[in-house]
């Protein structure tokens with residue numbers, strides 16, 4: 526009841542949105558597709574949910590082929606598209622009723638599956654979907670994607686534009702759904718969410734950079750990273766880029782993540798260089814690699 530993808534490619538005229546993508550998602554797995562805007566995540570979701578036909582390759586979802594068995598796939602999967610997909614003028618309850626009816630079921634029949642999530646939006650059941658907050662819209666969309674008890678759930682950037690508290694709650698909900706033996710493929714541009722998945726695929730420009738558990742991906746980072754801080758971020762980045770021994774330089778929150786090309790890097794020497802660039806309040810400290818660092822390194 527998982528997902529199998531073999532050598533899938535898809536182009537839009539000259540744009541190669543997916544290039545020779547292959548991976549499998551095991552039954553019951555919470556699998557993350559992690560990549561920036563335009564990486565090809567939505568295209569892959571559309572191929573897997575039978576809304577788009579790939580130029581090359583084959584794929585199966587819950588044991589069904591995406592071309593031959595497209596009708597069975599549509600019955601057996603739930604899809605929460607990236608853009609808000611609900612009917613803005615229908616109320617919360619009407620939206621849910623509508624999706625249940627299309628799939629020949631009722632809210633009552635599968636209430637157990639959505640109960641946890643639905644009780645959080647039930648106080649607003651008579652409110653139009655268009656008037657809900659971002660977090661609530663997302664919960665309603667998830668209920669609608671689950672109402673027919675799918676075997677596989679596709680969530681395309683479900684937390685984009687959602688506040689941090691709702692994002693956290695959303696991931697807790699996904700973990701609970703996973704315990705109900707639903708296979709989940711979720712895409713996100715937020716690297717911190719990657720750590721919450723069983724396994725992840727890092728995707729950029731239509732290509733898979735790496736597939737593994739988040740822990741294994743972070744472990745393979747090849748260098749020691751330094752958090753470098755100073756009084757002027759812009760000037761700090763430019764100066765680090767000028768420093769002839771740099772291997773990588775990119776902003777990371779309030780610091781710059783720096784790696785040195787040499788194996789015998791000396792932070793004092795770098796500090797002296799930065800001082801010569803008129804920077805003050807300089808700090809250089811070791812830090813552990815994150816998924817984002819690995820992504821940056823692989824995408825170099």
Ligand SMILES: Nc1ncnc2c1ncn2[C@@H]1O[C@H](COP(=O)(O)OP(=O)(O)OP(=O)(O)O)[C@@H](O)[C@H]1O
Pocket residue numbers: 537540541542560561562563564565566567568569607682
């Ligand atoms: N209908 C289309 N016609 C032409 N190009 C398209 C079309 N849909 C997507 N693309 C292009 O294909 C590439 C992959 O887009 P896709 O939407 O799959 O990426 P994504 O990772 O989901 O990013 P986003 O979060 O921006 O949707 C991008 O370069 C995009 O501009």
